Amino acid sequence: MNYLNKAHFKGRITRSAKEFLQILRRNKSGTVGLAILLLFIVLGTVGPMVVPKPVSDPSKIYLPLSWEHPFGTDFEGKDVFAQIVHGTPIVLQIAFLTGLLTILIAIVLGSISGFKGGLLDTVIMFAADIILTIPFIPLFMVLATIIKFSDARAIALLLAAFSWPSIARAIRSQILALRETTFIEAAKIIGYSTIEIIFREMLPNIAPFIAVSFIFASINAIYAQVGLAFLGIVPYIGENWGIMINRAYTYGAIFYSKSFWYNMAPILMIILLQTGLILFSRLLEDVLNPRVREE
Amino acid sequence: MGSQSLVELDRVTVKFKAGTYLSRKTVTVLDEIDFSVSDGEIVGVVGESGCGKTTLARVIAGIVKPAGGTVLFQGKDIWKLKGREYSEFRRSVQMIHQDPYTSLNPMHTIFTTLSRPILKYGIVDRNSVEDYVAKMLSRVGLIPPEDFMYKYPHQLSGGQRQRVSIARALSLRPKLLIADEPVSMIDVSLRVDILKLISELRKEFSTTLLYITHDLATLRYIAGTGRLAVMYLGEIVEMSPIDTILENPMHPYTQLLISALPEPDPKITRTKRLPKLRSLDIPSISNPPPGCRFHTRCPYYIDGTCNVVKPRPVEISQNHYVACHLYTKR
Amino acid sequence: MSERILSVSKLSVVYGARRGFVNAVRNASLDIYRGECLALVGESGSGKTTLALSIVRALPTNAKILQGSILYRLNPNSEIDIARLSEDEIRKIRWKEIAMVFQGSMNAFNPVLKIREHFIETVKAHGIAIDRKELIDRAAKLLSLVMLDANRVLNSYPHQLSGGMKQRTLIALALMLEPKILILDEPTSALDVVSQKTVLNVLSNLKKELNLSMVFITHDLAITAEVADRVGVMYAGQLVEVGDIYGVYYKPLHPYTQGLLKAIPRLKGSVDIASIPGSPPDLINPPRGCTFHPRCPFAMDICRREEPPETHTNDRIVKCWLYAKDSKVI
Numbered sequence: 010m011n012y013l014n015k016a017h018f019k020g021r022i023t024r025s026a027k028e029f030l031q032i033l034r035r036n037k038s039g040t041v042g043l044a045i046l047l048l049f050i051v052l053g054t055v056g057p058m059v060v061p062k063p064v065s066d067p068s069k070i071y072l073p074l075s076w077e078h079p080f081g082t083d084f085e086g087k088d089v090f091a092q093i094v095h096g097t098p099i100v101l102q103i104a105f106l107t108g109l110l111t112i113l114i115a116i117v118l119g120s121i122s123g124f125k126g127g128l129l130d131t132v133i134m135f136a137a138d139i140i141l142t143i144p145f146i147p148l149f150m151v152l153a154t155i156i157k158f159s160d161a162r163a164i165a166l167l168l169a170a171f172s173w174p175s176i177a178r179a180i181r182s183q184i185l186a187l188r189e190t191t192f193i194e195a196a197k198i199i200g201y202s203t204i205e206i207i208f209r210e211m212l213p214n215i216a217p218f219i220a221v222s223f224i225f226a227s228i229n230a231i232y233a234q235v236g237l238a239f240l241g242i243v244p245y246i247g248e249n250w251g252i253m254i255n256r257a258y259t260y261g262a263i264f265y266s267k268s269f270w271y272n273m274a275p276i277l278m279i280i281l282l283q284t285g286l287i288l289f290s291r292l293l294e295d296v297l298n299p300r301v302r303e304e
Numbered sequence: 305m306g307s308q309s310l311v312e313l314d315r316v317t318v319k320f321k322a323g324t325y326l327s328r329k330t331v332t333v334l335d336e337i338d339f340s341v342s343d344g345e346i347v348g349v350v351g352e353s354g355c356g357k358t359t360l361a362r363v364i365a366g367i368v369k370p371a372g373g374t375v376l377f378q379g380k381d382i383w384k385l386k387g388r389e390y391s392e393f394r395r396s397v398q399m400i401h402q403d404p405y406t407s408l409n410p411m412h413t414i415f416t417t418l419s420r421p422i423l424k425y426g427i428v429d430r431n432s433v434e435d436y437v438a439k440m441l442s443r444v445g446l447i448p449p450e451d452f453m454y455k456y457p458h459q460l461s462g463g464q465r466q467r468v469s470i471a472r473a474l475s476l477r478p479k480l481l482i483a484d485e486p487v488s489m490i491d492v493s494l495r496v497d498i499l500k501l502i503s504e505l506r507k508e509f510s511t512t513l514l515y516i517t518h519d520l521a522t523l524r525y526i527a528g529t530g531r532l533a534v535m536y537l538g539e540i541v542e543m544s545p546i547d548t549i550l551e552n553p554m555h556p557y558t559q560l561l562i563s564a565l566p567e568p569d570p571k572i573t574r575t576k577r578l579p580k581l582r583s584l585d586i587p588s589i590s591n592p593p594p595g596c597r598f599h600t601r602c603p604y605y606i607d608g609t610c611n612v613v614k615p616r617p618v619e620i621s622q623n624h625y626v627a628c629h630l631y632t633k634r
Numbered sequence: 635m636s637e638r639i640l641s642v643s644k645l646s647v648v649y650g651a652r653r654g655f656v657n658a659v660r661n662a663s664l665d666i667y668r669g670e671c672l673a674l675v676g677e678s679g680s681g682k683t684t685l686a687l688s689i690v691r692a693l694p695t696n697a698k699i700l701q702g703s704i705l706y707r708l709n710p711n712s713e714i715d716i717a718r719l720s721e722d723e724i725r726k727i728r729w730k731e732i733a734m735v736f737q738g739s740m741n742a743f744n745p746v747l748k749i750r751e752h753f754i755e756t757v758k759a760h761g762i763a764i765d766r767k768e769l770i771d772r773a774a775k776l777l778s779l780v781m782l783d784a785n786r787v788l789n790s791y792p793h794q795l796s797g798g799m800k801q802r803t804l805i806a807l808a809l810m811l812e813p814k815i816l817i818l819d820e821p822t823s824a825l826d827v828v829s830q831k832t833v834l835n836v837l838s839n840l841k842k843e844l845n846l847s848m849v850f851i852t853h854d855l856a857i858t859a860e861v862a863d864r865v866g867v868m869y870a871g872q873l874v875e876v877g878d879i880y881g882v883y884y885k886p887l888h889p890y891t892q893g894l895l896k897a898i899p900r901l902k903g904s905v906d907i908a909s910i911p912g913s914p915p916d917l918i919n920p921p922r923g924c925t926f927h928p929r930c931p932f933a934m935d936i937c938r939r940e941e942p943p944e945t946h947t948n949d950r951i952v953k954c955w956l957y958a959k960d961s962k963v964i
Contacts, residue, residue: 190406191401191402191403191406191407192406192407192408192409192410194362194367194401195399195401195407195408195469195472196409197367198365198366198367198394198397198398198399199394199398199421199424199472199476200391200394200395200421200424200425201424209420210409213409213411213412214409214410214411216411299410299411299456299458352826352827353826461913463913491677491678491853491914492677492853492855492894492897492898493677493893493894493897493909493910494909494910494913495897495909496897496899496907496908496909497909499899500909519899520901521898521899521900521901522899524899524900524901524905525899525905525907528905550901550902560827560828561827562901564827564828564830564831565827565856565901566830566831566834566854566856566857566859566860567856567859567900567901567902568855568856568858568859568883568895568898568900569859569883569900570859570860570879570880570883571880572902573856573859573860574859574860578828578831578832581828584798584828584829584832585796586796586826586828586829
């Protein structure tokens with residue numbers, strides 16, 4: 010171990026850090042996305058500890074914006090900003106948990122389908138097609154009458170069950186394409202097992218796609234949960250932003266000019282978060298693709 | 305001749321499904337091939353595109369399963385191997401592919417590409433693998449190895465990538481190395497180096513070499529005194545030591561091939577004449593002619609025989625086999 | 635000595651790339667005469683395709699002719715500089731004076747049109763008023779010149795023709811407007827050996843029958859030996875040696891040509907081949923002086939400092955300091 014030693018490995022890590030900074034510099038929109046995302050993560054982790062829980066105070070109904078109430082107050086006198094902050098953790102949790110579950114299911118089913126083919130492929134794709142035809146809101150409405158949705162995890166799982174088909178299909182076609190490549194044939198000749206081939210040879214090639222799919226699955230999950238909360242299908246799980254919109258609607262806040270910020274705050278937050286996620290996905294694409302790094 | 309038979313193909317037939325849903329056809333890409341390679345020898349397989357030579361390589365490498373016949377490696381049917389024996393077979397047969405631009409995983413560094421197989425088969429342990437990879441890289445001419453170890457394939461030239469492929473294959477110390485047109489996508493002036501490298505390493509590691517190509521001249525360079533199999537439309541039409549075939553080609557297709565190949569010498573190549581062929585049309589592999597597949601073009605066509613009966617290989621002289629009715633009438 | 639029909643003089647072409655400007659062709663000068671086949675030979679990156687594309691101004695949008703002239707003898711008393719023509723003026727030259735058959739153009743056929751319609755469409759597209767019968771007659775004559783059954787081919791759809799037949803049809807199509815020069819870019823790369831030999835024979839035939847000049851681009855020195863009258867060897871964007879084929883092959887002057895010829899394996903004779911040391915240069919930052927000097931066994935001091943001039947001997951043009959002192963330096 011003369012010329013090759015730990016120093017070389019260390020060099021690799023510092024090189025990667027330098028490469029990462031280079032990517033940040035080049036991909037400005039992606040960096041903005043990263044910043045927004047970090048902002049929300051801080052908001053969701055540190056926020057609830059710092060910002061007091063919102064309490065209703067009839068003397069403070071629909072107050073205008075101020076330092077004390079950055080988004081004003083709602084119909085009950087509760088501080089809107091505090092509601093946002095306390096709602097952030099649940100929004101993020103469901104979003105990322107759903108994203109994660111979705112891609113895990115999609116990877117497993119999509120890879121098996123694409124690599125093995127045959128009966129397994131037919132069955133899995135058939136299931137995917139069926140799920141794609143089911144309208145999820147009515148289904149949720151029906152389920153809501155039977156199941157009590159109090160757990161973020163249950164919601165995430167259910168949302169994931171609806172989101173995996175399209176991503177699994179996309180992964181399947183990429184696996185099919187990869188299967189015909191020379192380096193996969195070389196991998197078979199070397200003697201790697203099927204699992205080794207799928208996970209170590211193929212998936213890294215679709216890593217950018219998987220990362221972006223994760224982000225978009227999360228984005229969809231945000232819309233889904235906010236939508237469900239707004240429709241009142243998913244009962245009150247903390248201060249989910251969708252609930253805020255629901256309440257705003259129910260309590261006639263849309264008819265007042267003073268309650269403008271109560272309406273807009275959750276919507277603005279959603280837009281900001283989604284934008285941040287989309288921009289961040291661009292950064293992920295660059296980071297995960299070694300070919301982009303070099304120049 | 306006394307050497308152990310390393311690979312033996314016995315009446316191997318390979319069929320592929322082709323076409324769309326509406327017109328699914330089964331194409332017989334290899335038709336009852338008998339083929340063998342002895343330990344330590346160099347065997348070349350030559351033929352034009354579509355003759356089945358790459359499929360033959362894949363059958364021997366064990367990634368294409370024949371529809372009929374058996375493939376034996378060191379006496380055992382490769383499709384019946386399990387566990388340790390299967391693993392040993394896999395390690396023992398390695399391949400260098402034609403296209404250096406697609407034969408390396410673009411997402412892996414050179415080190416990862418080389419070290420994983422080495423670790424998988426326990427050639428060396430975790431502590432020594434970096435050294436071993438560096439040694440292999442030096443051995444294939446990628447010097448200094450540190451300059452290449454942590455790069456990605458797209459940062460290397462075609463020739464360099466091909467050297468990595470060679471390193472990958474040989475680092476497992478295989479018994480059989482299959483080279484599928486390893487230099488056809490490399491610039492002419494750089495081919496020699498790769499060919500010399502394969503030649504030297506083969507000797508150094510005592511590996512048996514199966515060299516697939518459409519370029520007879522390159523084969524002559526690397527095969528030395530080895531044997532050559534000539535393939536046409538899924539069949540082996542002639543097989544013999546390479547010098548014998550070049551000096552005295554017996555099968556009409558081999559004669560055609562040699563006379564049609566341009567040579568880098570104006571006087572020689574302009575005096576070569578094509579034999580008078582019956583037809584300039586080339587049959588398609590999905591609809592091969594009955595009997596001898598070459599009969600539609602063969603200048604020595606015998607009606608009633610060549611279009612009806614498939615000629616089986618006959619040994620017409622020491623180690624020289626020809627599948628042609630001109631020689632089966634004995 | 636037949637008349638000179640095209641004269642490329644000190645042509646330089648660059649491509650814009652991310653890292654900088656790629657000097658694809660540098661200071662190239664070349665003459666083409668009537669009724670001859672000139673082969674442009676070189677490895678990848680040598681600039682042969684760029685040079686040929688420049689002649690018909692078919693370069694991609696990121697390419698630019700930096701300097702030089704391409705003088706074409708339109709008729710006995712007028713010459714035009716193709717490099718300076720406008721897009722409209724070029725369109726009048728293309729196909730009518732200089733035609734081109736690209737690599738892979740076999741796939742350029744419209745699958746729903748019969749071959750005869752392809753001929754009709756092509757002529758119509760160039761605004762030539764010609765009576766239908768005369769058109770078909772001319773097509774038929776050209777098709778038989780390329781050794782095809784005119785009747786059968788004209789009434790076929792592209793998919794009914796083999797690769798070799800399609801290629802020959804394309805050549806006939808390119809000759810419909812009676813150009814004086816035909817540029818072919820690796821026309822036989824996708825063909826089997828027999829089709830290849832046939833196409834090459836056909837080209838030799840056309841040369842004589844139609845007094846056609848041909849520029850044949852290839853990397854294959856064997857194909858060049860088969861068909862060329864003169865050959866231009868290109869390296870890193872420069873024409874390093876141009877001359878009569880027998881001269882260049884049997885008495886190569888430029889060290890690169892010598893190296894290339896020594897690097898090709900042959901079917902007969904010595905198996906000794908040697909590579910050219912080093913690797914192709916970076917075309918964005920080519921070496922100073924003679925581009926080949928880092929790899930040249932005869933490199934002298936001056937080679938490292940100054941680009942060699944063109945030396946004209948009686949049958950050769952060489953860009954090399956080894957010869958600059960002896961003969962006329964132009």
